[in-house]
Amino acid sequence: MSARSGPLPLIRRLDRPPSRPGRRRWLVLALGPALLPLALILYVALATDTRRHEDVARVPGAPVAIVFGAGVQPDGRPSPMLADRVRAAVQLYQTGRVRTLLMTGDSGHPSYDEVSAMRRYAIEQGMPATDIMLDHAGFSTYESCYRAAAIFGVQRAVLVTQRYHLPRAVYTCTRLGIDAAGLGTPDWGVYSDQLMTTYAVREALATLNALWEVHVTRPAPPHRSRFEGLP
Numbered sequence: 001m002s003a004r005s006g007p008l009p010l011i012r013r014l015d016r017p018p019s020r021p022g023r024r025r026w027l028v029l030a031l032g033p034a035l036l037p038l039a040l041i042l043y044v045a046l047a048t049d050t051r052r053h054e055d056v057a058r059v060p061g062a063p064v065a066i067v068f069g070a071g072v073q074p075d076g077r078p079s080p081m082l083a084d085r086v087r088a089a090v091q092l093y094q095t096g097r098v099r100t101l102l103m104t105g106d107s108g109h110p111s112y113d114e115v116s117a118m119r120r121y122a123i124e125q126g127m128p129a130t131d132i133m134l135d136h137a138g139f140s141t142y143e144s145c146y147r148a149a150a151i152f153g154v155q156r157a158v159l160v161t162q163r164y165h166l167p168r169a170v171y172t173c174t175r176l177g178i179d180a181a182g183l184g185t186p187d188w189g190v191y192s193d194q195l196m197t198t199y200a201v202r203e204a205l206a207t208l209n210a211l212w213e214v215h216v217t218r219p220a221p222p223h224r225s226r227f228e229g230l231p
Helices: 008-015 020-047 080-094 114-124 141-150 166-175 193-217
Strands: 064-068 100-104 132-135 156-162 179-185
Touching: 020 166, 020 193, 064 080, 064 141, 080 100, 080 114, 080 156, 080 179, 100 114, 100 141, 114 132, 132 141, 141 166, 141 193, 156 166, 166 179, 166 193
Parallel strands: 064 100, 064 156, 100 132, 156 179
Antiparallel strands: none
């Protein structure tokens, strides 16, 4: 065997850096698992873009506004974010955009009652009590949307929540049979960057879970209200 024959050409080929198309292929394979969740989250945002509004005057009219629960303070008053949602919903009512408010949230414990706090605060803002409905078992966005359609018979609604949460809320409700538009209340620039960063990360994970629920599992809400006679 001559000095020029043998495995040396093969060794040189193995040592040679991969071609540019090869590098791109490996990069896609490496980044794919990370890019897919981002693509899904972007899809939800784009799919709901034309249904989300920040100005009450641009919100299409609907029979009901669904107001999603949030934190309640130890004294029973709505948290600042929840108060913002309720005030925006009352404004929708007062400008004639909706005829009824459906308050939906967590009232799973006698010492913690989001929807009753929302109702009291709405009445303080001038909302007639007779035009408020309460869903005490809206323990998640999915459950609130599911119950709004299946139990309260909502077919068309305006959803009221912060802007960061609105794409998931609108997407979930529309996939569960509600013709939904959304009114987003301010978040970034109003609340601390640290708080909003935490919420944004949680929302990204919740959006992926929402896609799984509405497209794959479609679970019936396991919870019912602890209030006798209410759904």
